[in-house]
Amino acid sequence: GAVVSQHPSWVICKSGTSVKIECRSLDFQATTMFWYRQFPKQSLMLMATSNEGSKATYEQGVEKDKFLINHASLTLSTLTVTSAHPEDSSFYICSASYGLGVGYEQYFGPGTRLTVT
């Protein structure tokens, strides 16, 4: 149980376009979803936390107008990278948990590799 999927697993887009990444909890209702970014050979950095039905809370330094997060249902959150640039190329990972806040175990998705040309 507690499986999280991401789609697509990899995407290549041209500079200036937008790309949407989906994160789904397949067998449980995810009250909270988290979006992380991971650069090569570096650790995961939290970008934002979203609770179902409310606005996402972004980490300092993360542009909310650039990285649009929507958590419209208990099983789906989306991250849209708007007007993507090559520096947005990265590995994006989502996680989901049953409860509010970080006290609950997070189940991670497999990640999405974004390459902006």
Add this chain to the structure above:
Amino acid sequence: AQRVTQPEKLLSVFKGAPVELKCNYSYSGSPELFWYVQYSRQRLQLLLRHISRESIKGFTADLNKGETSFHLKKPFAQEEDSAMYYCALIQIQGAQKLVFGQGTRLTINP
């Protein structure tokens, strides 16, 4: 600021040898610490959390508040232990979030 430090980016040991992955943290208050593991081509998954005080796949980790450490240990390494290991803590002051260390890539040589 809360921080997790894993001083070793790479660690290589022989099969059957003891292994210790180091993790130090800085946190004001009572921390809640975790070890996550990522096997090749697999997603990140929770290995163990200090409040559980359990042994998973032969691994244990003891929280040492005096030394602010949470080292991961296994007495006899197996080849299947080769993976990327991340130490993490929950930050509950201010914005609640998991703070990850840089990770240690463990390679078990046959």
